[in-house]
Amino acid sequence: MRGMSKKLYKIALGGCGGALAIYGLYKTANYTQHPHVVMADASVVPKQKIKLLSREEQLNALKHTKEYDILVIGGGATGAGVALDSVSRGLKTALVELDDFSSGTSSRSTKLIHGGVRYLQKAIMQLDFEQYRMVKEALHERANLLAIAPHLSYPLPIMLPIYKWWQVPYYWVGIKAYDFVAGRQQVKSSYFLTRSKALELFPMLKKDKLCGALVYYDGQHNDARMNLAIVITAARLGANVANHVAVTELLKKDDGQGNQKICGAKVQDKLTGKEWTVNAKCVINATGPFTDAIRVMDDQKCKKICQPSSGVHIILPAYYSPDNMGLLDPATSDGRVIFFLPWQKMTIAGTTDRPCDVTHHPSPTEDEIQFILNEVKNYLTPEITVRRGDVMSVWSGIRPLVLNPNKESTEALARNHVLHVSNSNLITIAGGKWTTYRVMAKEAVDAAVEACKLSPKSECQTDGLLLEGASGWTPNMYIRLVQDYGLESEVAQHLANTYGDRAFAVAKQASLTGKRWPIIGRRLHEEYPYIEAEVRYAITEYACTAVDVIARRLRLSFLNVQATEEALPNIISIMADVLNWSKSKQKEEYEKAMEFLRTEMGQDVNRKSRVTPVNFSKEELNSYTKKFQALDRDRKGYITINDLKRSLKIQGEKVDDDTLHDMLNEVDLNKNGQVELGEYLLLMSAIKHGAISQSRLAAAVDIQYESSALSVDRSGGGV
Numbered sequence: 157m158r159g160m161s162k163k164l165y166k167i168a169l170g171g172c173g174g175a176l177a178i179y180g181l182y183k184t185a186n187y188t189q190h191p192h193v194v195m196a197d198a199s200v201v202p203k204q205k206i207k208l209l210s211r212e213e214q215l216n217a218l219k220h221t222k223e224y225d226i227l228v229i230g231g232g233a234t235g236a237g238v239a240l241d242s243v244s245r246g247l248k249t250a251l252v253e254l255d256d257f258s259s260g261t262s263s264r265s266t267k268l269i270h271g272g273v274r275y276l277q278k279a280i281m282q283l284d285f286e287q288y289r290m291v292k293e294a295l296h297e298r299a300n301l302l303a304i305a306p307h308l309s310y311p312l313p314i315m316l317p318i319y320k321w322w323q324v325p326y327y328w329v330g331i332k333a334y335d336f337v338a339g340r341q342q343v344k345s346s347y348f349l350t351r352s353k354a355l356e357l358f359p360m361l362k363k364d365k366l367c368g369a370l371v372y373y374d375g376q377h378n379d380a381r382m383n384l385a386i387v388i389t390a391a392r393l394g395a396n397v398a399n400h401v402a403v404t405e406l407l408k409k410d411d412g413q414g415n416q417k418i419c420g421a422k423v424q425d426k427l428t429g430k431e432w433t434v435n436a437k438c439v440i441n442a443t444g445p446f447t448d449a450i451r452v453m454d455d456q457k458c459k460k461i462c463q464p465s466s467g468v469h470i471i472l473p474a475y476y477s478p479d480n481m482g483l484l485d486p487a488t489s490d491g492r493v494i495f496f497l498p499w500q501k502m503t504i505a506g507t508t509d510r511p512c513d514v515t516h517h518p519s520p521t522e523d524e525i526q527f528i529l530n531e532v533k534n535y536l537t538p539e540i541t542v543r544r545g546d547v548m549s550v551w552s553g554i555r556p557l558v559l560n561p562n563k564e565s566t567e568a569l570a571r572n573h574v575l576h577v578s579n580s581n582l583i584t585i586a587g588g589k590w591t592t593y594r595v596m597a598k599e600a601v602d603a604a605v606e607a608c609k610l611s612p613k614s615e616c617q618t619d620g621l622l623l624e625g626a627s628g629w630t631p632n633m634y635i636r637l638v639q640d641y642g643l644e645s646e647v648a649q650h651l652a653n654t655y656g657d658r659a660f661a662v663a664k665q666a667s668l669t670g671k672r673w674p675i676i677g678r679r680l681h682e683e684y685p686y687i688e689a690e691v692r693y694a695i696t697e698y699a700c701t702a703v704d705v706i707a708r709r710l711r712l713s714f715l716n717v718q719a720t721e722e723a724l725p726n727i728i729s730i731m732a733d734v735l736n737w738s739k740s741k742q743k744e745e746y747e748k749a750m751e752f753l754r755t756e757m758g759q760d761v762n763r764k765s766r767v768t769p770v771n772f773s774k775e776e777l778n779s780y781t782k783k784f785q786a787l788d789r790d791r792k793g794y795i796t797i798n799d800l801k802r803s804l805k806i807q808g809e810k811v812d813d814d815t816l817h818d819m820l821n822e823v824d825l826n827k828n829g830q831v832e833l834g835e836y837l838l839l840m841s842a843i844k845h846g847a848i849s850q851s852r853l854a855a856a857v858d859i860q861y862e863s864s865a866l867s868v869d870r871s872g873g874g875v
Contacts, residue, residue, distance in 0.1 A: 208391060211698050215425065217396045219432050224250045224396075225610050226601070227421060227436035229403050229450055232262035233379075233590055235442035236386040237597030237618070243395040244621060245601065246613030250434060251390070252401040252423055254446075255516065256704045258383035261444050262590065263708055264518075264553025266469065266507055267499050269302065269309060269375030269591050271295035271334065290572050292337055294591045299341035301591065302375050304622050305385055307629040307656035309377035311343040312497070314482040316370045317354060317361055317535060324348070324367060331372045343373035357481055360536050376482075376499065379590060380708040381654055384697060385623040386593075392624065399698055400426045406439065406453045408580060418454065418580045427700060438608035440600050441584040445514045445554040454582040461559045461574065462586065464514050468524040469506030470758075471549040471715055476503040476532075485535055494531045502548065502715050505532055509555075518552040519755045522765060525550055544765050548716045550758030558587040575599050581607050594618050625656020637663055642675025650685035655693075665689040680723040686710045691730040702728050702749040707757075717757045724749055772837070784836050794830035 209217070226242045228235050231253025239251040253259070271294040302309050316331070318324055331346045347370075354369035355361055361369075391397050405422040420435040441450040448460040476496075477483065483496035497504050508524045525547060533542045558574045573588030573596050585600040598616045605612055629652065637648035641663045651659035666676040666689040677687045694709035705727055706713040706720050713720045724746065732742050754760045772780065785791070787799050 208388065208696065209396075210696070211398065211700065214391070214396050214398050214698075215401075218250055218252070218398055218401075218423075218434055221248070221250070221396065222435065223420075224248045224434065224436040225438065226250070226604055227252070227434055227439045228442055229421070229439065230442035230444065230446075231257040231383075231387060231397070231399055232260055232442065232444050233258070233383050233386070233593040234262075234444070234585055234588065234596050234600075235440075236383055236390065237593040238440050238442050238585065238600050239395045239397065240386050240390040240393070240621070241594070241597040241601045241616060241618050242604075243390050243393045244617040245615070247601075247610060249390070249395040250436065251387070251395060251397045252403060252421075252434070253397075253399045254402045254426070254443075256399045256700070256708055257387050257397075257698065258380040258708050259704075260446075260516075261553045261555065262383045263380035263714075264467075264469070264551050265379045265590050266467075266495055267376050267379055267497065267504060268312075268495070269298045269377055271298055271338065271374070271591070288337070291334075293595055294589075295338040295341055297591050297594055298343070298375050299338075300594065300619060301377065301382075302343070304620065305377070305382055305626050305656075307625050307653055308382045308385060308623075309375050311373050312376040312482055313344075313371050313373055313480065314484050314495075314497075315349070315354065315358060316372070316484050316486065317358075318367045318369060319362075319365045321367045324370075327370050331370050334372060343375065346370060346372035358478055358483065360476070360540055361483075362535050362537050371481075376497065378500070378654065378711065380711065382623075384708065385625060385656075388624040388697065389621075397698075398425075399704075400700055402426055403450065403453070404431070406450075406582070407433065407435075416580055418582050437610060438604040439582055440604060441582055442586075442597075442600065444556045444586070447556060447558065447584060447586040448514075451578070451582070451584060454578055454580055458578075459561065461561050461576075462514065463557045463559065464512050465555040465557050466510045466512035466518060466524070466552050467507040467555055468520045468528065468550065468552045469504055470525055470528050470547050472503040472505060472532075472546050473548065474498070474501050474503060476505075476546070483535070485531060494528070496532065496535075500711060500715055512552075512554060514554065517756055518554055520550045520552045520758050520761060522761050524552070525758075525761065525765075547758070547762060548718070549714055550761065551714060551756060556586055573599075575603055577603055577607050583607065625658045628657030633657070633659070641666065641677075642673070643677045644674040644685070647674070647677050647679070647685045647687055651687075651690075662687075662689050662693045665692050680710075680726060681712070681719045683719055684712060684715065686712055686723075688726070688730055691727050692734055695731065695734050699731075702731060702745040703752045705731065706749060707752070713753060713757050717753050717759045717762070720757070721750070721753060721759070777837075780837060781833070784833055794832045795836070796830055 225247040226238075226249050228238045228242070228249070228251040231251060235251060235253070236257065239249050243249040271291045302311065316327060318327060328348065335342050335346055349357070349369045349371060351366050351368050354366065355363065358369075387397055402424050403421045404424050406418055407420040407422065408416040409419045411417045418439045419437070420433060421439060422431060422433055424431045441447060443450050445462060445464050447462045448458075451458050451461070477498045479498055482498065485494040485496070495504070495506060505528050508527055510524070512518070525544075529542055529544065529547075536542060560574050561576045573592065574584070574586050575596075576584045576586075578584070583600055583604050585596050588596045598618065601612075601616070604610060634645070634648040634652040637643050637651060637659060638645055641648075643651070643663060643666070648659075651662055655662055663676070666687055667678050668676055669678050677689070680686045680688060680691070690710060691705055694705045697709055699705050699709050702724065703713075706724065712723065728737075728742050728745050728749075731737065731745070737745070784795070787795050787803050789799070789802075
């Protein structure tokens, strides 16, 4: 008991010391922040254009504008933020992106808008002003993002389960310090939950030794759509923006004093191959993981500063988490924090942190998926089976961790972001995180104004500047969509929370369903609220390829790779109708989209995981062989579409040929249009071991299997 008393005494001292330390940082740090989000001065910000220029018009402007003040390279969160900051100050602005807006790291995040609880812990323990300032800054930016795009972002409570009673005061002090630093900008106040209340809210939690839980608030958003909203807002203010346009060379000229200064870039439209020159007084490099590629264009001898790190996330069905409560595991086996969050009516889990190579097409690995699944199992009750086959989609994002080129020592990675101005005036802004994109953009434009002697009409205007879709949005706006257009309630909510007040423009393009209800809004896939009109609208939002649509305009590929494959032909057909694609172009788009699904969205790694060793008893093997032979009545040794059609007809089921083809294709490993006995047994084995959670072929032939543990969907989804 005496030893226990000492431990409690130390915890109490630690808690008080932490509170005093954070108060000292708060009072001592020479750093000021607005106590609330300050809306942009409407008299200074240029008036938004009613009509959004098409991509063709944007390209035409890029080709014929004599000179821009700022040319931004990179269309992720930071590059888009730079373009918006620049144009809102009255500077003539252009932005080019090699692939699509948000095609890289900015669409592959954890979807959180956060200040950084762990950074605050370091700030307290080490009295580190830099860490404190970084958290304070991020918390202000969190409040700003929630205010300027309320349709795309929202508060999210996150639960921190506690399994050692002595950790309660330790974590409580840390979370309360997080609230304290946020001040009047805190989303909602954190609170403690008893064991019973924690299990009531999250019944799938591991019950053994659970003491209780702390709940704190951060923000969550639709990252790719947020990125696009920033781009479109910049475009409406007059910036010329273009995706699928690559910088092939940086241009320089003598400044009259014998120094070579950057004066623009040669660019190429990757869709047509056409090349031209864009002249600019200043060029800003905001290319994330590809930072060094642009820096080398400027100076071939420059030291590389990007240290890429791979972060993998997986998507699980909605029943793995409550509707509106995330989960944080602060002590994983490798020391990283694991998040378990509801998102778009699914569950997102991640992430990993491994060094990787810079690539335009990062692919997840089975090891990374298994690591996340194993960590998920650690805090869910043992009666829940976390199945490999429940992974609906998986992706890898490359974090652009950077070394600071402004300092001689490169012993550690920059904890925040890095701003660098080269001898030729190339402005590089790199590192950071989604939450602080706006501050990074402000610093980059400030540096450009100083280094290149630009003349803006105002100071930074983006703190409080509403993004595309925000001005007319309200939480109840979707009801008008239901009443005025006859949309399903789920579809209307999706449109309102994706497009904001632009949802009415989408609804106007929706087709009649031919049903009594809903009147309009034909779905692309029965399981998800995306409708055909969104594909047509996506083209006005600069979508050029099928991948642009399935990954960034819609988020379907990030939610369910199999459902995306099923919806893909219809999506391409709609795009072909609007863009006048030939049959060969449609085939090319289909193949590229399928390659994207296979490699970057985890379809290949998911399918390979299904090939599990066949481990049946003699009785099971005989039973499955008989069922296979019942389908293969002609004793060919394989099953075809005709065999399956005949079997279903006997059962009174009528299924179209496309569906039958898909059912066989998910099992046909060697892609010869036939399912052989070996492939069939592998399917049954994969189902038995949980590598596949659902199989239309297995369901069609009425195959039952048993599992040693309860499936997660037996838990009621934690609701």
